[in-house]
Amino acid sequence: MKKIVEQGLLYDFYGELLTEHQRKIYEAAVYNDMSLTEIADENGISKQGVHDLIKRCTNTLESYEDRLHMIRRFEAIKAQAVALEKLSGDTGTNMDADLRDKLKGISGKIIEELI
Structure with missing residues (x-):
């Protein structure tokens, strides 16, 4: 597979x-x-x-x-975008809600573009 x-x-x-x-x-x-x-x-x-x-x-x-190395770069960028999305969803951090929403939006757009 x-x-x-x-x-x-x-x-x-x-x-x-x-x-x-x-x-x-x-x-x-x-x-x-x-x-x-x-x-x-x-x-x-x-x-x-x-x-x-x-x-x-x-x-x-x-x-x-x-x-x-396009696939390797693609996978690295995707992993970073997923990490950003995870961080922006973590309510345990001392991050401003507006900043969290912006990060979530940016990471979502990156992931959407990659897929």
């Missing part, structure tokens, strides 16, 4: 950098959960060709993340 989520995130961030053919095959495998045989039959290529293309796409997407 974790691998599928990782593949989905990689594709969401970097999928547009793949060719149209690569995107079609990768989406069929990852999002549509099609078998290698189904993808091969639908696209007129061998199962081995499908397997190799999916592997190449995965390696390409991972190399983009290794260089650009």
Whole structure:
């Protein structure tokens, strides 16, 4: 399950950098959960060709993340926004109610933009 989520995130961030053919095959495998045989039959290529293309796409997407770190940054910003939201909801702090509401609004907007 974790691998599928990782593949989905990689594709969401970097999928547009793949060719149209690569995107079609990768989406069929990852999002549509099609078998290698189904993808091969639908696209007129061998199962081995499908397997190799999916592997190449995965390696390409991972190399983009290794260089650009967009997913890592996304997750760090999201964690900080969640922490801000939690802090703004903590009534045990000596924070002004107006400031608390502003923080909650800002953190909510950040989280909404990220998702």
